Each structure stands twice: as C-alpha cells, then as structure tokens.
Amino acid sequence: MPKLASHLSGAEWSANGPQTAAQRFFKAYVDTVDSHGFNHGSGQQYYAKDAVFHNQNNVQYVGGDEMWAWMKLLFRQFRRLKHDWLSIWEIQNEDGTAQIISQNIRNIWLPENTSDNPSVSVPMSFICRIGPADISDAIEGLQFKEVWLYWDTKLLDPFLQNDAIVFRREKTFL
Template sequence: MPQLVSLISGADWTSFGPTTPAQRFYKDYVDAVDNHGFTHGSGLRYYAKDAIFHNQNNAQYKGGDEMWAWMKKLFGQFQRLRHDHVSICEIRHEDGTAQIMSQSHRNIWLSGNSTDKPSVSIPLCFVCRIGPADDPRAISGLQYKEVWLYWDTALLSPFLPEDAIVFRTKNILTDPEEH
C-alpha cells in the first residue's frame, strides 16, 4: 500500500530543505533547470533511458537524451528561470519508487529582461515517479521513470509566437511536422 512520506509547504522546503533521497534528487533537478544545467551533460543524469515525460499539451518525450534536447530548445530561449514552491508531497510505493507531486510557480525572465522581476510567473504542477537508476551518470543512483507536467503555457502567448516550442502538441524531436 502506498505510504505518505511527507507534505511540505514551500516555506518549509525553503527553510529546511529536502529530507529524503527522492526529495534531494528532485531539488537537484529543479536547481539544474533553474541554473540552465540542461545545456551540458546528459539528461540520463535525471531521466531513465525509457522514462516517459508527458507534457501538458499531449507531447511526449522518451528518455534522458530526448528530454535534454527538448529542454535545451524550450528553456534555452529564456534569460532566466526560477521555481518557487508552494508545496511538495512525497508518496512511497510498494515497488520502492517514490512519487513527488509539487505545486510551484515557474518564474520566467524573457530574453532582454535583466530586472529582478520575472516577465511572467506561471502556476505549475509536476508529478513524477522516481526510482533506481539505469545509468551510472545518474544523480544519487536515482532517475525519473515517468513525469507529468502541467503548467498554464497560455500565459506565455503574449510574449511568444504561435508556433513556439512551448505550444507544440507533438514531440518536436521525432514528429516531422513539428521541426
């Protein structure tokens, strides 16, 4: 039977930090995204070779290398990112995997914005299953096995063209119509 490990407010997360291996892994990942860590190295540090990433608009990406390539295209266009957490919940499953459900605000500084205020702040829900790694480059022996991402990308529509990567409904790396 699944077991609730913790439910942490964003304030407690900021003050006390993660308390479990899965939470530390998740924090390391968010820090990598916020610091443009996806621009180098391999996505296999975080995503299993057969991991499935479900984007909010029905696009799916498979494995760490595909995830890293997509993230470079998506986030590389932004000046800066910062995630402010509202809450983080962790559930441990009988198979040894952990499920993290986080509610955050994704703060995005568009190109040219060098102020302290983000260009847009978007509500985000990130649901993931974390388990033992299948690659020696993985962080702390853990990797994402499956991820579901939900964020209101419509809030970017005043700033980006209609055909921007963030609005695409198919895998931009494997679907010829999306290139």
C-alpha cells in the same frame, strides 16, 4: 498500499531543504533547470532510458536524450528561470519507487528583461515517479521513471509566437 511519506510547504522546503533521497534528487533536477544546466551533459543523469515525460500539450518524450534536446529548445528562448516552491508531497510506493507531487511557480525572464522581476510567473505542477537508476552516475542513485508536467502556458501567449516550442502539440527536436 502507497503511503504518504511527507508533505512540506514551500516555506518548510526553503527553510529545511529536502528530507529524503527522492526529494534531494528532485531538487537537484529543478536547480539544474533553473541554472540552464540542461545546456550541457546528458539528461540520462536524471531520466531512465525508458522514462516517459508527458508535457503540458500531451506530447511524450522518452529517455534523457529526448528530454534534454526538448528542454534546450524550450528554455533557450528565456533569459532566466526560477522555480518557487509552494508544496511538495512524497508518496512511497510498494515497488520501492517514490511519487513526488509538487506545486510551484515558474518565474520566467524573457531575453530583454534584465530586471529582478520576472516577465511572467506561471503556476505549475510536477507529478513524477522516481526509482533506482539504470546508470551508475545518477544523483542519489535515482532517476525519473515517469513525469507529468502541468503548467499554464497560456500565460506565455502575449510574449511568444504561436509556433513557439512551448505551444507545439507534436514531438519537436529542430
């Protein structure tokens, strides 16, 4: 039976940091997104070769290479990203995987915004299953096995064209 391993508020997370290997792996991933680290290297460090990523438009990407290609397209239109932590839950599954559920605010700076204040702040949630890696150089020896991402992309309507990658409902790798 799955067991709740921990629940941290955003304040606890910020003050004390991640408490487990799965949480450290997850934070390293979000830090990579925030620093535009997906612009180089491979997503295989984070995503198992058969990992499935379900985006907010019900499009599925499989494996690290597809994820990195999509993320480059998705996030290149923003000058900066920063995720604020609200709550993080970790559930230990009987099969040895961990389920991380997080609530965040995704702060986005558009290219013309050079201020300290984001252009838009979007509520979001990750639900991800993390397990043993299928490569040797994965962080903490872990990789995503499955990820569900939910974020209110409607809040980006005033800033982006209707055909922006974030709104597309088909797999895209221009």
